[in-house]
Amino acid sequence: MAKNIYIVSLFLMFSLFVSAQEYQIVDSTRSRIELDDDSLYFDDYAYLDDYHFADNIFVMAQAGFSHSMSENTRFGNFFKNQRLSVNIGVGKWFYPSFGLRLTAGIHPQVGRAEWELCELTDLGWTLAPGEKYAFGNYNFNIFSGYIDALVNLTNIVYKYREDRVFNLVGIVGLGYNHTFGFQKEKLAAWSNGVSYNSPDGKSTGTYSYPVNSESGNYFAAHVGLQGRWKVSDAWDITGEVTFNGTDDKYNGHEYDRVYDTYFDVLVGAQFHFKDCHGRRRFHYVKHLDSAVIERLNKMASDENERLNEANMMMPEIYEKIKLSEALQTTISFYVDRHYITDAQKKNIKSVATFLSTHPDINLIVTGYADIETAYPAYNLRLSQKRAQAVYDMLVDEFGVSKDRLRIDYKGDTVQPYESVNEWNRAVIFFLDRDGGKSQILQSEPSKE
Secondary structure, eight states, X not given: OHHHHHHHHHHHHHHHHHHHHHHHHSOOOOOEEEOSTTOOEEEOEEEEOOOOTTSSEEEEEEEEEEEXXXXXXXXXXXXXXXXXXXXXXXXXXXXXXXXXXEEEEEOOEEEEOOHHHHTTTTTTXXXXXXXXXXXXXXXXXXXXXXXXXXXXXXXXXXXXXXXXXXXXXXXXXXXXXXXXXXXXXXXXXXHHOEEEEOTTSSOEEEEOOOOOOSOEEEEEEEEEEEEEEEOSSSEEEEEEEEEEEEEGGGGSOOOSOSEEEEEEEEEEEEEEOOOTTSOSSOOEEEEOOHHHHHHHHHHHHHHHHHHHHHHHTOHHHHTTOOSOOEEEEEEEOOTTOOOOOHHHHHHHHHHHHHHHHOTTOOEEEEEOOOTTSSOHHHHHHHHHHHHHHHHHHHHHTTOOOGGGEEEEEOTTSOOSXXXXXXXXXXXXXXXXXXXXXXXXXXXXXXXX
């Protein structure tokens, strides 16, 4: 019966892993955000950020106790079956709801002789002269190694939140146990036979309990639960309980059971390394539908056109403009991204066409990031990546000469579109006249 329960537990944990993967690939949560006064809305989809294989890595260390549940131990003192255990490991989260880890640890164990033999002393029998070891408990050690699947149950039931403090994690794993450190002298005496005197001293009996004290290697599997408390961006405190099954011979004595068991109760800490984005936890980014991007791009182009027309209406001021003009075409990006969508590729193609028909004009490809996302240093790198992506496409796909382009990037230090924050996730093209700098059009007041 216990074996069936164990197998069912493994199956249920695997099922949760499969559903976890399916859940995280498509996050269906939506919210609606008003962009401006003309009632333009967009569906705000959240997508997991791009990660590399070396991202979302953690290391861990744990300490606690291991409780032996092999044959006969249940007849002894419960607390005398526990020994101090330690565990270390390294792991990786592939999704907010699924990860893997490798662990290694030392788990001292307790074995026990037959309960009838252990009760001889309680019944008044005494060791015969020359005997040293009465029947009872014996000690040995396990070195364990496991590969575990980790299923974040909290993130399956609830939407993932980067700032969540507590997570409940399911554990299912396979590995092996290496036994060593048996009390050889005691076990040799038990195997050879121990003599006891009867309570009335009139008779002597010799009893034996054979235990193989040689080291061994055994297949193992376990399931468990871990509670994880986030104490900082880098550190978690963990507490976990795992139920372990291994070969019936692991304690040196083979009984009529298919396997022996022990459980571990461990507390510890986990340290999360930084990923390629400079963060230590999973991060979802919000992303606009391509049709909305096109409309935002048109609105941004209209804004550029309005600025250019305003300058054309004031020729006396225009003569004193020290900064370069901007093309009406801009390239828009998803929040926290620098890849180019198919819709934006069409706009880049139009810029390449413009350059081919105006051979006397060079451009400054200038990247921006909106000020309401991330932090200045990150936004500066992001705006550089956006400018570089547009530059590369112009050169590599549309054959624009490198000599006619120059890259600049402003991060969030300059916000070309103050009225709508989202528009600033963009690349703007400035006419490179006499080494002009890329900025939003500015002018000096005319002096009479």
